[in-house]
Amino acid sequence: MLYRQSNALTLDDYKCLVAIAQRLQPKRMLEFGPGFSTYAWIEAGVPEIVTLECHDEWRGKKEAEFADYPSVTVLPYWNEAPEARVPEEIGEFDLAFVDSPRGQGNPDAVVHPGQEDYNRLNTLITATKLSPVTIIHDAVRVRERNSLAYVEKLGFDVHYINVAGRSYGIAQVICPKHAMNLSTKPSETSDHCR
Numbered sequence: 001m002l003y004r005q006s007n008a009l010t011l012d013d014y015k016c017l018v019a020i021a022q023r024l025q026p027k028r029m030l031e032f033g034p035g036f037s038t039y040a041w042i043e044a045g046v047p048e049i050v051t052l053e054c055h056d057e058w059r060g061k062k063e064a065e066f067a068d069y070p071s072v073t074v075l076p077y078w079n080e081a082p083e084a085r086v087p088e089e090i091g092e093f094d095l096a097f098v099d100s101p102r103g104q105g106n107p108d109a110v111v112h113p114g115q116e117d118y119n120r121l122n123t124l125i126t127a128t129k130l131s132p133v134t135i136i137h138d139a140v141r142v143r144e145r146n147s148l149a150y151v152e153k154l155g156f157d158v159h160y161i162n163v164a165g166r167s168y169g170i171a172q173v174i175c176p177k178h179a180m181n182l183s184t185k186p187s188e189t190s191d192h193c194r
Helices: 011-024 036-043 056-065 121-130 142-153 176-181
Strands: 028-032 048-053 072-076 095-098 133-137 157-161 170-174
Touching: 011 036, 011 095, 011 133, 011 170, 028 036, 028 121, 036 048, 048 056, 056 072, 095 121, 121 133, 121 142, 121 170, 133 142, 142 157, 142 170
Parallel strands: 028 048, 028 095, 048 072, 095 133
Antiparallel strands: 133 170, 157 170
């Protein structure tokens, strides 16, 4: 197991992310926020992981950290509103994961005008445009829940995943036109996600 002890991602959340990726078997994965979750996608065998970071210093550290993993590419994104801006020609993905930018309450958090009651709404909106299925971390926090309620009002299917054990919360957002293509609900992924 590639998991590393962290306050950012519990072992139970990590196991659930691995199980989700193993069930959905994405060929191309988009991730906002490289880190411990990136190891979950590697462990699940995702062939191509494009992970985006908005802080130059952190991105440099993550480029070095994942240099020995050929399936991982670390690129910049721009923490703008109403949507995060990603590199041109980035393409489309089978699965996206949102765990960036840092939410309100963190010393380096950026609060965008019009998004004061939301965390990660800009990256969540961008992710839903690039992938039919998006997973968001920290889904039990109020401002992440507000972001999920926002996209739900836009017509996306939102499913909160109950993670066995200790969890910061995971939710799955599905584009309505793709909802019927998923054969099982997210809660049926494995024993780690109930």
